[in-house]
Amino acid sequence: MNTVAPFIRHVKYVMSENLVTLFAFGLFIGLVVLAFLGPLIAPYDPLATNAVNALRPPSWAHPFGTDHLGRDVFSRVIVATQLDLGIAVAAVGISFIIGSALGCAAGFWGGWIDRIVGRVTDTVMAFPLFVLAMGIVASLGNSVENIIYATAIINLPFYSRVARSEVAIRRNAGYVQAAKLSGCSDVRILVTQLFPNILPPMMVQISLNMGWAILNAAGLSFIGLGVRPPDAEWGIMVAEGATYIVSGEWWLAMFPGLVLMLAVFCFNLLGDGLRDLVDPQRRT
Amino acid sequence: MKISSLAITQKGPPVHDNKLVQITLRVLQSVPSIIGIVVISFALTRALPGDPAVYFAGDIADEESIQLIREQLGLNRSWLEQLGIYAANLVQGNLGMSLNTGRPVSEELLERLPASLELTLFGLGLAIIVAVPLGILAATRPGSWVDQLCRILVTAGVSVPTFFTGLLLIYIFYYLLGWSPSPLGRLDILYLSPPQVTGFYLVDSLLAKDIETFWAAFKQLLLPAITLGLFALAPLARMTRGAMLNALGSEYVRTARANGLSQTTILITYALKNASLPILTVLGMVFSFLLGANVLVEKVFSWPGIGSFAIEALIASDYAAVQGFVLCMALLFVVVNLIIDVILTLIDPRITLES
Numbered sequence: 001m002n003t004v005a006p007f008i009r010h011v012k013y014v015m016s017e018n019l020v021t022l023f024a025f026g027l028f029i030g031l032v033v034l035a036f037l038g039p040l041i042a043p044y045d046p047l048a049t050n051a052v053n054a055l056r057p058p059s060w061a062h063p064f065g066t067d068h069l070g071r072d073v074f075s076r077v078i079v080a081t082q083l084d085l086g087i088a089v090a091a092v093g094i095s096f097i098i099g100s101a102l103g104c105a106a107g108f109w110g111g112w113i114d115r116i117v118g119r120v121t122d123t124v125m126a127f128p129l130f131v132l133a134m135g136i137v138a139s140l141g142n143s144v145e146n147i148i149y150a151t152a153i154i155n156l157p158f159y160s161r162v163a164r165s166e167v168a169i170r171r172n173a174g175y176v177q178a179a180k181l182s183g184c185s186d187v188r189i190l191v192t193q194l195f196p197n198i199l200p201p202m203m204v205q206i207s208l209n210m211g212w213a214i215l216n217a218a219g220l221s222f223i224g225l226g227v228r229p230p231d232a233e234w235g236i237m238v239a240e241g242a243t244y245i246v247s248g249e250w251w252l253a254m255f256p257g258l259v260l261m262l263a264v265f266c267f268n269l270l271g272d273g274l275r276d277l278v279d280p281q282r283r284t
Numbered sequence: 285m286k287i288s289s290l291a292i293t294q295k296g297p298p299v300h301d302n303k304l305v306q307i308t309l310r311v312l313q314s315v316p317s318i319i320g321i322v323v324i325s326f327a328l329t330r331a332l333p334g335d336p337a338v339y340f341a342g343d344i345a346d347e348e349s350i351q352l353i354r355e356q357l358g359l360n361r362s363w364l365e366q367l368g369i370y371a372a373n374l375v376q377g378n379l380g381m382s383l384n385t386g387r388p389v390s391e392e393l394l395e396r397l398p399a400s401l402e403l404t405l406f407g408l409g410l411a412i413i414v415a416v417p418l419g420i421l422a423a424t425r426p427g428s429w430v431d432q433l434c435r436i437l438v439t440a441g442v443s444v445p446t447f448f449t450g451l452l453l454i455y456i457f458y459y460l461l462g463w464s465p466s467p468l469g470r471l472d473i474l475y476l477s478p479p480q481v482t483g484f485y486l487v488d489s490l491l492a493k494d495i496e497t498f499w500a501a502f503k504q505l506l507l508p509a510i511t512l513g514l515f516a517l518a519p520l521a522r523m524t525r526g527a528m529l530n531a532l533g534s535e536y537v538r539t540a541r542a543n544g545l546s547q548t549t550i551l552i553t554y555a556l557k558n559a560s561l562p563i564l565t566v567l568g569m570v571f572s573f574l575l576g577a578n579v580l581v582e583k584v585f586s587w588p589g590i591g592s593f594a595i596e597a598l599i600a601s602d603y604a605a606v607q608g609f610v611l612c613m614a615l616l617f618v619v620v621n622l623i624i625d626v627i628l629t630l631i632d633p634r635i636t637l638e639s
Contacts, residue, residue: 065607108407119316119320122317123317124318126614126618127610128613130575131575131576131610131613134606135607136593138597138601138606139328139329139603159510160421179387187322211442211443219446219447219576223595224595238445239447241451242451245454246459246467247459250459253448254451254452257445257447258443258448261444261448265443268439272633
């Protein structure tokens, strides 16, 4: 494939030009490693309580200190990566698949499909999205899966809109007409011709959306939805630590909060970098 | 008004009427959104696992009252009829009873709405005051330290969870420096809340000429409002910078420069006036995010608004209250969008019926 080599060169160019993107990429690799190997790397059992050692400030033995039950905050922060990223990846995955299917259909066939999909996405967007997520979780029941579904639903409009507009520009492109002439069915054209072509802008959307999905899921668990207390998750750790802020035990809430921030920051930077790669004209 | 009457052209209808028609049309356009919102919130109340009547009747309800609720909600009828009953109840302002407090949800929401609105509007105001000048400065001096500061703030602003900012501010300004009062509610217990007129403590205390209470309420409001403001700052500054860069690069600004107009005239009358349209548009989106962030900030600062009410209701599985809250927020958002669009129609002469 002679189209791949220039792309890789372009990637290298963008990475070396833009150190921030390189940094974000490194951070991303780190997060993925933590998500997969977290439980193996963590120095302590994230659920092991130790009342004697409760509320100790950061030290060599406990770099992030210990919480009100004497659990090691550092280990809990590491182990939580898996759950936090897992929720975000699952939610974004669902909205990517359903959103691009709906958007592709709307953009390709137009007509009443377009009108219905457009109306549904408009209606979802008419809600303040975090508030809608709260309502969905309240209705479906308070569990981690429902956090995922709620986050997926509120992200759906973004994917279906991008997919719709990208397909609509291309639906009369030369290669689509060629495929039609050679007797391909509409669905086949959508799947084999159009979908691969709209993937780059969709990937940018995914990356920009991941950070937001993580924030959203953490926000929901911060207010007590989804993840149940003994489990380690950044949002709930910040919520548990919040009561100790006013008495000066800052490490309980600060470290999980900082890591959460870093993760979101990483995905936002990565999204910007990816957009530069895919669409140099829209650079900011 | 003076300008619009001057601008009446010979061919077209008077600009005046034209705008009025446009605004009426825009108001009508929000009807489908409202219908959509009502349908979704209806679907949410019916998505509850189990028998909704049992939930709405409460734990202590007997068979008879469950049956009564079932008939009230029309659960024994078709979906369409149920939706009709639901909508009719909404029109009468009936959102059901809160299990938590035993009072009508609509009353609870109305009572707490001013607290949330005061916080949100104050936070939004702070964000606008900082973000717009920052964006303008960044756009006029691309690459300078102001521009870099703007970039850092914009990227950090969208990455920092609001609840985290709030806790950080509490730690610094309450625990370490001791500058701000304890982050519990709208007013220290030492003070009595001002006589209710608008429900906004700042306004009410001024109306009552009670400066002391005003300061107390102001101090209490400052940290949560800054938290919200920091969150809203990022998209606003980003949009201001982008829109100003766009406007400054345009031909009318070049012409104005060539004609020797002063920098201030060019910046304010030419560039900012044009840039204000995208900024206003993004304001609607920012408001949507703020309504969500508001819930988190209210929890962090124990602010007695509708967000705290909704969280308590969520934890207690008080469904009518949660759905009432969701509906209330969505309608608020529709109204805000409507207001922004009406302002846009009024200030932008290019928006016409044809477009």
